[in-house]
Amino acid sequence: MNAVDTALTGKNAMKLISGNHACALGAIAAGCRFFAGYPITPSSEIAERLARHLPEVDGVFVQMEDEIASMAAVIGASMGGVKAMTATSGPGFSLKQENIGYAAGTEIPCVIVNVMRGGPSTGMPTRPSQADLMQARWGSHGDYPIIALTPASVGEIYSETIRAFDLAERCRSPVVLLYDQVIAQLSETVALNNAGSLSRTERKWASGPRSAYKPYAGDGDSIPAMARPGAGYRSHTTGLTHGEDGFPTQNPEAVTRNLSRLFSKLERHRDVIDSWEALRCDDADVVIVAIGISARAATRAVELCRAQGLRVGLFRPITLWPFPERPLRQATAQARAVLVPEMNTGQLQLVVERVLGGMPVEALHLFSGEAITPVDIAARAAALARGT
Amino acid sequence: MFIDTAADFDVRDYLRKEMMPHFLCPGCGHGIALRALLWAIHELGLDKDKLAVVSGIGCAGRLSAYIDANTFHVTHGRPLAYATGLALARPDLHVVVITGDGDCLAIGGNHLIHACRRNLKLTCLMLNNEVYGMTGGQASPTTSETRLTTTTPYGNQEPHFDACALATAAGASFVGREVTHHVPKLKEIIKAGLEHPGFAFVEILSDCTEILGRKNDLGSSPEMIMRQKSEIRPSAYRDTVDTPFRPNVLPTGILTRTDRPEYGAAYRRAAAARAGAS
Numbered sequence: 306m307n308a309v310d311t312a313l314t315g316k317n318a319m320k321l322i323s324g325n326h327a328c329a330l331g332a333i334a335a336g337c338r339f340f341a342g343y344p345i346t347p348s349s350e351i352a353e354r355l356a357r358h359l360p361e362v363d364g365v366f367v368q369m370e371d372e373i374a375s376m377a378a379v380i381g382a383s384m385g386g387v388k389a390m391t392a393t394s395g396p397g398f399s400l401k402q403e404n405i406g407y408a409a410g411t412e413i414p415c416v417i418v419n420v421m422r423g424g425p426s427t428g429m430p431t432r433p434s435q436a437d438l439m440q441a442r443w444g445s446h447g448d449y450p451i452i453a454l455t456p457a458s459v460g461e462i463y464s465e466t467i468r469a470f471d472l473a474e475r476c477r478s479p480v481v482l483l484y485d486q487v488i489a490q491l492s493e494t495v496a497l498n499n500a501g502s503l504s505r506t507e508r509k510w511a512s513g514p515r516s517a518y519k520p521y522a523g524d525g526d527s528i529p530a531m532a533r534p535g536a537g538y539r540s541h542t543t544g545l546t547h548g549e550d551g552f553p554t555q556n557p558e559a560v561t562r563n564l565s566r567l568f569s570k571l572e573r574h575r576d577v578i579d580s581w582e583a584l585r586c587d588d589a590d591v592v593i594v595a596i597g598i599s600a601r602a603a604t605r606a607v608e609l610c611r612a613q614g615l616r617v618g619l620f621r622p623i624t625l626w627p628f629p630e631r632p633l634r635q636a637t638a639q640a641r642a643v644l645v646p647e648m649n650t651g652q653l654q655l656v657v658e659r660v661l662g663g664m665p666v667e668a669l670h671l672f673s674g675e676a677i678t679p680v681d682i683a684a685r686a687a688a689l690a691r692g693t
Numbered sequence: 694m695f696i697d698t699a700a701d702f703d704v705r706d707y708l709r710k711e712m713m714p715h716f717l718c719p720g721c722g723h724g725i726a727l728r729a730l731l732w733a734i735h736e737l738g739l740d741k742d743k744l745a746v747v748s749g750i751g752c753a754g755r756l757s758a759y760i761d762a763n764t765f766h767v768t769h770g771r772p773l774a775y776a777t778g779l780a781l782a783r784p785d786l787h788v789v790v791i792t793g794d795g796d797c798l799a800i801g802g803n804h805l806i807h808a809c810r811r812n813l814k815l816t817c818l819m820l821n822n823e824v825y826g827m828t829g830g831q832a833s834p835t836t837s838e839t840r841l842t843t844t845t846p847y848g849n850q851e852p853h854f855d856a857c858a859l860a861t862a863a864g865a866s867f868v869g870r871e872v873t874h875h876v877p878k879l880k881e882i883i884k885a886g887l888e889h890p891g892f893a894f895v896e897i898l899s900d901c902t903e904i905l906g907r908k909n910d911l912g913s914s915p916e917m918i919m920r921q922k923s924e925i926r927p928s929a930y931r932d933t934v935d936t937p938f939r940p941n942v943l944p945t946g947i948l949t950r951t952d953r954p955e956y957g958a959a960y961r962r963a964a965a966a967r968a969g970a971s
Binding site: 338339341360361363365367370371373374375377378379380382383386403404407532535537538540541542544545553 | 712745747757764767768771774777783786967
């Protein structure tokens with residue numbers, strides 16, 4: 306039994322590991338057998354772990370010549386039917402965007418980890434931020450849907466990495482795993498043997514006669530079956546707009562039908578995609594909306610406020626994109642105000658304001674390269690709760 | 694020796710008939726290159742189900758859609774990077790890359806040099822027509838000096854790349870070049886590339902009659918092809934004549950062939966050795 310198997314199946318698989326380490330182990334537990342990457346702080350530990358562990362499970366690790374190539378190689382491996390992942394940080398995430406759009410448009414499953422650091426540009430490589438929320442959603446050109454998950458602890462990085470592969474394979478979509486530098490390099494104890502209960506959907510593969518196979522037909526649930534190279538289908542994949550047969554077309558009806566299906570694909574699977582945590586929102590006058598390390602601080606802020614008798618709750622999107630809009634509306638139905646603490650200049654705030662319409666939305670922005678503290682959030686939430 | 698007696702080869706067996714008519718301009722050399730590739734595949738008896746063709750963007754990039762195989766038309770400049778992932782993940786597939794001079798040497802130049810260095814088993818066909826044809830005729834890294842293009846209206850002043858010299862310098866273990874005039878010979882070079890146990894780079898000198906030819910008054914397609922033929926020096930001459938028969942012209946044939954460890958196999962061997970040791 307190799308080190309990876311021991312770590313994943315041992316009876317006492319409690320490990321004190323960093324977030325990036327948990328991501329690497331989660332990927333292997335999910336069945337990831339291909340990783341291509343390029344060194345970048347603060348995500349490199351994921352590549353380093355997988356360089357060591359992937360060969361132990363007959364997988365392949367490759368360090369490519371640049372960020373663009375590593376994204377392309379991941380999509381290429383997934384075209385071959387192998388679960389594949391890459392990991393990067395802000396500048397590398399920008400470079401990968403064109404190919405992420407290709408994966409979205411051609412519906413090639415893949416997982417992209419973006420460990421958020423301060424920006425813009427080279428920014429603060431060793432400092433945290435939460436400023437890539439919009440890049441994760443809108444980073445590539447054109448209109449396309451995408452899934453992004455925002456874990457808030459080392460344990461959740463492990464389980465959300467497994468869920469990222471589940472959603473990527475199930476929905477045939479790129480999935481972005483978005484977390485900040487703090488939890489990437491924070492060490493916490495994780496129960497690795499919990500992975501067995503998590504869903505691991507396999508990709509829908511083409512079956513039946515080649516003559517009847519349509520590479521981009523919706524098959525009832527809007528998710529097309531993919532032809533595994535070597536299985537005899539000999540299909541075509543192109544980034545050009547394509548019809549159900551996979552070949553390029555600019556026929557307006559065919560283009561509209563395919564792009565409409567692409568969007569309906571995620572909407573129709575919101576029951577498995579949506580994920581959030583609502584903490585003490587039922588009676589809350591003030592609901593804090595936060596993700597990642599800011600949500601960790603906000604959890605403590607809720608306790609501090611409650612200790613003062615103030616009705617404060619927390620809504621934490623775990624799936625950021627597509628945004629859990631209805632759950633947020635439900636969680637804030639009785640709230641008077643909403644507070645959005647985030648390590649950027651207001652990206653999550655924009656979404657919350659749109660979703661909640663006329664609700665007063667207060668913001669707490671920090672972009673100094675530091676994490677927001679519980680005390681800072683509690684002070685603002687308490688002021689809102691007191692109506693001052 | 695090289696007589697086109699492809700008696701048992703019918704190109705239509707390897708084409709997607711539903712994609713016909715093709716979109717290449719009259720006189721374009723890319724169709725000749727495609728036929729040579731399919732002929733080589735036929736002679737080697739490669740299984741179409743196990744054949745994967747990855748192509749980039751541009752006129753050459755569109756060729757993959759015509760081939761009855763597992764075909765992937767990817768992003769501009771990146772077919773070698775996609776193919777690297779595919780070939781590493783699926784060593785049972787035979788992966789061929791079709792790219793153009795702009796796709797391979799400009800936007801994708803970094804991937805080319807590292808594919809040469811890495812020596813993963815891939816066959817890369819670079820169709821060099823000296824121009825960005827699909828976007829309307831802009832200068833490319835292989836556009837000859839003084840040529841008129843839409844972005845060099847006063848004549849091209851940039852020196853052009855020698856793609857084969859670049860590939861050799863970057864460590865490619867197989868480098869070949871041929872003109873479309875010599876189809877059976879081109880087929881033989883592609884065959885040798887397909888059989889090579891490592892990264893094989895084949896430059897095919899194609900002609901863009903409609904755009905580059907018209908702009909530079911280079912005549913009809915046969916005239917362009919005959920001019921290309923007069924500007925090459927088969928590598929066999931280099932070996933048989935002390936004084937180069939045609940100095941200062943492009944060598945053709947198999948220019949480099951070395952025996953280096955194939956990357957995918959080397960990677961798996963190292964992993965297996967480590968597993969055995971633990």
